[in-house]
Amino acid sequence: MTKLFCLLVLSISVLLRDVTATVIFHNKGTVSGWDSINKEHKGVVEEVTNLSYEPPTSIKCIQTYDSSYTGRYHSEVVKNNVYKRGDTGFYGFMFRLSESWEFVDQTYNIAQFIANFGDSGCDDYIPTTMVWIKGTKLYARTNAGPVCPRSARTTTTFPNLADVSAGVWHKVEIQANWQSDNTGFFKLWFNGVKVLEKTNVATTLQDGRYYQFRVGLYANGWHDDGRLVGSQTVRSVWYDEIGAGTTFADADPDQW
Numbered sequence: 001m002t003k004l005f006c007l008l009v010l011s012i013s014v015l016l017r018d019v020t021a022t023v024i025f026h027n028k029g030t031v032s033g034w035d036s037i038n039k040e041h042k043g044v045v046e047e048v049t050n051l052s053y054e055p056p057t058s059i060k061c062i063q064t065y066d067s068s069y070t071g072r073y074h075s076e077v078v079k080n081n082v083y084k085r086g087d088t089g090f091y092g093f094m095f096r097l098s099e100s101w102e103f104v105d106q107t108y109n110i111a112q113f114i115a116n117f118g119d120s121g122c123d124d125y126i127p128t129t130m131v132w133i134k135g136t137k138l139y140a141r142t143n144a145g146p147v148c149p150r151s152a153r154t155t156t157t158f159p160n161l162a163d164v165s166a167g168v169w170h171k172v173e174i175q176a177n178w179q180s181d182n183t184g185f186f187k188l189w190f191n192g193v194k195v196l197e198k199t200n201v202a203t204t205l206q207d208g209r210y211y212q213f214r215v216g217l218y219a220n221g222w223h224d225d226g227r228l229v230g231s232q233t234v235r236s237v238w239y240d241e242i243g244a245g246t247t248f249a250d251a252d253p254d255q256w
């Protein structure tokens with residue numbers, strides 16, 4: 001009888017979870033509370049107190065170009081198990097480029113959803129959605145199709161979503177319905193204004209595993225282009241109020 005009662009309570013709470021707001025995670029600009037921190041080469045990820053969107057702290061991510069290095073340039077904080085295929089969620093954060101940011105025709109990724117496909121036989125970590133800066137513009141993409149072969153995947157880039165300024169805080173929020181057939185959707189708000197809405201689209205790969213959500217500076221252009229464009233070899237981006245959940249408010253840095 002007691003067992004039956006417990007089962008009943010469990011079933012009801014599982015049902016309720018689907019209809020009420022659920023916070024997946026919140027981080028108020030601290031280096032604690034993440035599953036891992038990915039710092040490559042001379043990368044730095046640190047908590048600072050002299051700059052924040054909401055005091056007292058923010059996360060400062062730094063990368064330094066090195067012409068004798070051929071690896072990648074991540075400086076990211078990582079939250080595991082944020083979405084899997086079939087989920088719908090909201091994901092938000094504040095970011096600020098350094099006041100002396102040199103805007104160049106090269107990509108600097110600032111957030112991504114990614115999973116380890118080392119078991120696939122054709123790749124290792126594969127990002128689905130990425131969000132980046134190129135010149136003064138914000139870009140995003142989705143990535144769909146089979147995991148293997150790599151050539152069968154379809155990345156869809158959404159360019160010129162917004163104008164990004166140096167030295168000011170910007171707000172990004174994404175809502176995604178993660179589907180590998182064309183029943184998904186993908187929306188992005190910049191500073192509270194919806195700048196992208198794609199419906200009836202595939203938004204993730206044909207695989208059921210969990211993806212990480214990462215924010216941080218990933219200077220992917222330095223690796224992918226094999227060179228530095230412009231002259232700014234040290235790049236800093238700050239992050240604050242990073243969140244994910246099942247309602248807009250769960251992930252809106254101004255609402256939690």
Ligand SMILES: *[C@@H]1O[C@H](CO)[C@@H](O)[C@H](O)[C@H]1NC(C)=O
Nearest residue numbers: 048049050051052060098099
């Ligand atoms: C924050 O502190 C660091 C280290 O003391 C300093 O280099 C930097 O200029 C400060 N930044 C601001 C915005 O005050």
